[in-house]
Amino acid sequence: MAKEGITPRAQDYAQWYLDIVRGADLADYAEVVRGCIVFKPTGYALWEAIQRGLDDRIKATGHVNFYFPLLIPKSFLMKEAEHVEGFAPQVAEVTHAAGEKLAEPYVIRPTSETIIGYFYAKWVRSWRDLPLLGNQWANVMRWEMRPRPFLRTTEFLWQEGHTVHADHEDAERETLKILHEVYADFVEKEMALPVIKGLKTEKEKFPGALRTYCMEAMMQDGRALQAGTSHNLGQNFAKAFGIQYSDRNNQMQPAWTTSWGVSSRLIGALIMAHSDDDGLVIPPHLAPVQVVVVPIFKNDAERAAVMAAVQAITADWRPRGIRFHIDERDHLTPGFKYNEWELKGVPLRVEVGPKDIEKKSVAIAPRIAQDNINANAAAGGRKPKAFVPQQGLADQISSLLEQLQRTMYDRALRFRNEHTFEASNYDELKQGIESGFVRAWWAGSRDDEERIQEETKATIRCIPLEQPGGKGKCFYTGEEASQVAIFAKAY
């Protein structure tokens, strides 16, 4: 039962995604600025919800926010060899200002390790200054060949954390803490998106990092989406920018740094992981509007009675922390509103009409199917709907929202499990990556990895932190392997 104007997923997944973005009114194309989008209010509200959830966790783990300039001297980028090489093809440069050519061009930040490194070198003096735990919310720009709304735009919004540590162990601890306690915790609990946490291979790691940890999520077409990364930068940037400190013995030591980020791409992940052919589906924890109330009336007298009832019914919702909206528009039929709010992904709909006033009930309809709420033929619909008493409604809504949150996570996890395959040879891998993730014992080289990518379009998404243990036979080289890798096509 696809909505008007929504291409079914099975027909064209890419078009479906674009239809959701447009239909749910999340973004507009900034067609006058190639590759950029306008975050419309509903899209930006999702970003604000993501920011809130992450910012709370970033601060709870001891970090503070700050802000560095958008423009970075071009020479800064050149100081770390791998870093320049990695980002050079993607940077935009400012060469002129005030009508004059600049002596040294600036680049528009593609990420801020370099400029922050410069200042960290000034700020860090002693072991007592460490760890230095900072984060900034910012926009960055990376010139993209093939942009897609939220998933890959030339300018995007993100947070980037940058920390300095006295030794490798502390930097490593930080890198993993962010991955587990900030990123995966947020994405799994608030976005209802199960992720696989792992290590990037040399080929896939951040340019200039010692190692990169990541979390990978599965989209409904079986492809992987990198939902966040956390880098142990080793001493690479510290050495390039001279970040050093006096240790307890008054010896100068190069420091160790980390950086980590998640971006507005998460909105794309949210859409592609949860939504259906009827439109967007937003997990209740994240939803800017969790419940929409649709009043039903035929005339002014009914309208007055119904609105009074709606006021009474919703009176205790706000104090209970339920985020809701009452759709009072009177030029649209209820049926139209149902479809519209489903398209926009609101988790729960409550209908209040004259019959409900009489029976002290309301109709309640979850955005996605729930075991305890069945399709209600009496309501003329094929969609799940239940009539429940007004008494104790706030409690029931709160618990239903929690139930929906769990259902969404479970549903996404089940989908991932059903689309994850084991491969013990190359043919099995080729077959598996057509519809999902492939787990396989891996002892190949970087060259092997590149060859596999050329031949199959799939990459090693990560070496999962959770390993089966023991040894296996590499599916590609036939050698003894001590680790399992996840292969998939990626966004």
Add this chain to the structure above:
RNA sequence: CGGGGAGUGGCUCAGCCUGGUAGAGCACCUGGUUCGGGACCAGGGGGUCGUAGGUUCAAAUCCUAUCUCCCCGACCA
């Protein structure tokens, strides 16, 4: 950035081949009847046909350039 497709009211598109006063459906506005799963009738508003240049008495239509979007590839959060 290479290959392919497309830009005409807010949306989906027709008109272009064969140049001659810009159309439809949906959406929007007004009024009325409706209203528990995408209402109906009547009236109305809205488009320098992506942009720039050229050909022509005359260009949405033909030519050139350019921008943007979509699909496929190489690059990436």
